[in-house]
Amino acid sequence: GQSLEQPSEVTAVEGAIVQMNCTYQTSGFYGLSWYQQHDGGAPTFLSYNALDGLEETGRFSSFLSRSDSYGYLLLQELQMKDSASYFCAVSTGSARQLTFGSGTQLTVLP
């Protein structure tokens, strides 16, 4: 089976940089995804890493090390609207279905 670990909570101030880590154990790994979910809302896709290295999209960056079974999501210039839960998910299987971690609750303080 698959297992993922994420810190349960992270707190940072507006304008700062925050890194949220994800470690995983899995077989048949294709890639690591990140999703954002505001309270009561639907998850929205942020990024996907299939290869080692850093992917950047605006204020968001995601990193993957396949050899270490580790990835992180980096958020820069934090804004209040970034307060949400962030989930990492591994893609496995013939359908590349997702297995999600338990998520990190990010709180951005003024």
Next chain:
Amino acid sequence: DGGITQSPKYLFRKEGQNVTLSCEQNLNHDAMYWYRQDPGQGLRLIYYSQIVNDFQKGDIAEGYSVSREKKESFPLTVTSAQKNPTAFYLCASSLAGAPNNEQFFGPGTRLTVL
């Protein structure tokens, strides 16, 4: 507007009753998924379907059933055999072979069994 719709947003049922949750997409996506989310937890895969008339069990399929008679629709039935059905249910879809494997989610149905 293209997207995924789920109805209803809130659903209340008595214990022992079966209930069907609706999921419709007009994104022309091949694959569709059902997830369950409990408070403070991640999403757990119930069932998924890659093509019409075919579907596979996910990690927590017991007590649930699905059908995929049309590409646009993937209803989920929560049966009386599901021991703890109260949860937030999310439907998603994706394009087969998409390089970023992105899944698009509906707004969810919050089911409460009394």
